Amino acid sequence: MKKDSITIPYDEEKLAALRLYLGQKNQSVEQEMVSAVDALYAKAVPSNVREFLDLRSGMEPKAAEKRKRPRPPASDEPAPAPLPESRDSF
Numbered sequence: 001m002k003k004d005s006i007t008i009p010y011d012e013e014k015l016a017a018l019r020l021y022l023g024q025k026n027q028s029v030e031q032e033m034v035s036a037v038d039a040l041y042a043k044a045v046p047s048n049v050r051e052f053l054d055l056r057s058g059m060e061p062k063a064a065e066k067r068k069r070p071r072p073p074a075s076d077e078p079a080p081a082p083l084p085e086s087r088d089s090f
Helices: 012-024 029-044 047-056
Strands: none
Touching: 012 029
């Protein structure tokens, strides 16, 4: 998928400090920003749209997004019978 850039203004001294401390952990501001934007994307964009975009770009959809609804666990016990409706009048 084609990449695009995001530019945001940020305090110069704060950014320098952030780069310094992330560098000590072998991380970069850019890596952390990509992670943050990915998290925002996952939160804001509906899963069916994310799956469509993944399929369109040739990526394998994530296993968690493949699942539509979890199935109830299989049980040897029959499902309980519905309760009879109450005929009380108020």
